[in-house]
Amino acid sequence: MPLPLLWLGAAVLGAAAIKELDTKREAQEHHRENSDGINTRGNIKKHDSGIAKYPKEVFKTETLAIVRPGALVCCGLGGVLEHTGILVDEDTIVELHGSGLIKAISPSRFLQERSGTEIYVACDSTGESICDDLTAERAIKQIYDYQEYDLIKNNCNRFVWQCISGLKEDITTFHQLNKSLSKRYDRKIYWDRWDTKAN
Numbered sequence: 001m002p003l004p005l006l007w008l009g010a011a012v013l014g015a016a017a018i019k020e021l022d023t024k025r026e027a028q029e030h031h032r033e034n035s036d037g038i039n040t041r042g043n044i045k046k047h048d049s050g051i052a053k054y055p056k057e058v059f060k061t062e063t064l065a066i067v068r069p070g071a072l073v074c075c076g077l078g079g080v081l082e083h084t085g086i087l088v089d090e091d092t093i094v095e096l097h098g099s100g101l102i103k104a105i106s107p108s109r110f111l112q113e114r115s116g117t118e119i120y121v122a123c124d125s126t127g128e129s130i131c132d133d134l135t136a137e138r139a140i141k142q143i144y145d146y147q148e149y150d151l152i153k154n155n156c157n158r159f160v161w162q163c164i165s166g167l168k169e170d171i172t173t174f175h176q177l178n179k180s181l182s183k184r185y186d187r188k189i190y191w192d193r194w195d196t197k198a199n
Contacts, residue, residue, distance in 0.1 A: 049178050050180075050183065051188065052189060053189075055082060056118075063127040063190070063192050064193055064195050066129060067087055070087070072087075072129075073087050073121050074119070074122075076117075083110075086135060088139055093105055096158075096159035098151075099149065101146055104143045118194075119194045120191040121193075122181060138166060139160075152172060153172060
């Protein structure tokens with residue numbers, strides 16, 4: 001009868017390890033919120049959108065993104081919008097271009113003809129990109145496909161959400177995208193800067 005006892009022991013240890021990881025993540029989030037909780041304009045951040053740190057916000061301490069395939073990336077577009085894409089490897093981002101063509105481009109090309117000079121990555125409180133391999137696979141499968149692009153109804157935010165969720169939903173604003181991402185991964189989103197020169 002020792003075998004069932006071993007299984008029970010392994011289950012108890014596994015549950016304890018999961019609880020410890022959750023507690024550690026909550027503590028890291030709390031620490032980062034307390035150390036970075038006020039941005040340079042002195043405003044206390046709000047989390048109703050699922051975002052703990054917006055792109056371009058600067059805090060007392062900077063956490064650089066740790067990127068992996070499937071990461072959601074963004075840059076500035078016209079000073080008021082964000083352009084989003086999916087990182088499939090350290091040299092390639094898949095995006096829905098304004099022409100309707102889904103392209104695989106370099107990080108420098110992702111920034112070209114856009115107002116942003118930095119790429120930001122959706123991360124958790126530790127700076128790890130929030131991603132999964134399936135997101136990268138979905139993005140890669142769509143390279144060279146064409147979609148009828150519409151700035152309001154069928155834009156980059158909708159495209160990346162389809163890659164993340166596998167569903168065709170009306171997620172078209174950066175706010176909706178972040179709220180859905182936060183809910184899907186059950187964590188607040190920190191848009192941390194990606195140091196592309198470190199690759």
